[in-house]
Amino acid sequence: MSEHLQSALGVQLNKPEADQWSLKLSHTEAFRAAFGVETNFDLILRNPDGSIRGGLRGNPNLNPETVRTNEITFRYQDTKTLFETTFYDSTMVNLIGRERAPDNVLDFVNSGSLSLQGIESEFKHEFNDSWWLQGNFTKQQNKSGDGIESFTxxxxxxxxxxxxxxxxxxxxxxxxxxxxxxxxxxxxxxxxxxxxxxxxxxxxxxxxxxxxxxxxxxxxxxxxxxxxxxxxxxxxxxxxxxxxxxxxxxxxxxxxxxxxxxxxxxx
Structure with a gap:
């Protein structure tokens, strides 16, 4: 994928004999370039004797973060009810984070990868012209490239x-x-x-x-x-x-x- 390109690929199925139901499959890819503060910010904190006690330092050599996501979505809708559930699986690489250097300054670095899987559901039901009920639910799990679960x-x-x-x-x-x-x-x-x-x-x-x-x-x-x-x-x-x-x-x-x-x- 070009570093200047975002892409999305999807397939959607609607059956005429069951037009209240739909199914969508999609694959997307995108990137995020580093912010200016992550590449050029420079603040070094020093003690009275001149020694470094901390700070934050940008990194002009950061690579863009990239994410790839696969999704499958089931949807039901009629005149009174809407229900939609999405299952997703995402992989993020070149994540931009902060790491404390030997001189005690926090550097911005590409710090690894992250995988996320989960489900998202939402619904709305109108009982009549005056009352309606709505809600959503999400459950996810994630793991870093180093194998740390619940990393986020x-x-x-x-x-x-x-x-x-x-x-x-x-x-x-x-x-x-x-x-x-x-x-x-x-x-x-x-x-x-x-x-x-x-x-x-x-x-x-x-x-x-x-x-x-x-x-x-x-x-x-x-x-x-x-x-x-x-x-x-x-x-x-x-x-x-x-x-x-x-x-x-x-x-x-x-x-x-x-x-x-x-x-x-x-x-």
Whole structure:
């Protein structure tokens, strides 16, 4: 593949006697050239005596990252329901990462390869003109070229489920969504000497609620919109792996429960 070319190859099958179902097979290839900060950035930190204590150094000789992906997608759709599932297998090579050099400076380097396999599903169903249900689910596994499993430190399982209500006149709208994030791998997979200073990145439910009402007033031809948004309604304490420096195990990732009220109108 030319370093200036992205390519995609696919096949799709639709059977007329079962036109609600479809099947798609695809193979894609793409690349990402290094960013300027990865090739030209240069920041060396020194101690008072002039010795180097750290920093970040670009590498003008970086090769582009490349990815090859095979996918198979099953899809069902009618007037009320949509369901789609995709199985994928990806291989990434020449990944650009950071490696600490003997002088204690972090260098950008092409640091190996990564394979990923997984499934992604999504659905939506309309019960009537006012109520509908939607959601998605994903499960993945990954392994580095060195054989390290869960190398990305990303949770293996994630899912989202939501219900939406809209009044027939469109004045009221209600949405409740629950995003489930499975437990994340331990940062020690990448750094065995990581400092454990925070709680682990356990599984959690991130629930949000949104209510809005459109009010017609005599003050304006446009409606006044009142909106209430509740974030992290279950008040979960949420931590994610510290993936940048990987010197500590986790960092706080989400705020505590919060509520926001808004009013908007045109004048």
């Amino acid at each position: 430190l990303v949770p293996e399982s994630m899912a989202k489920l939501g219900v939406v209500y809209k009044s027939l006149k469109g004045n009221w709208r209600l949405g409740v969504f629950d995003t489930y994030i499975g437990s994340a791998p331990e940062t020690s997979i990448r750094n065995p000497s990581v400092d454990v200073v925070n709680p682990p990145a356990d599984s959690h439910h991130l629930v949000s609620l949104n209510i809005s009402n459109r009010l017609q007033t005599s003050l304006s031809d446009s409606p006044v919109i009142l909106e209430l948004y509740v974030y992290n309604a279950l008040d979960e304490t949420i931590y994610y792996p510290e993936i940048a420096g990987r010197q500590i195990n986790t960092l706080p990732a989400r705020s505590d429960r919060a509520a926001y009220f808004g009013v908007s109108f045109n004048f």
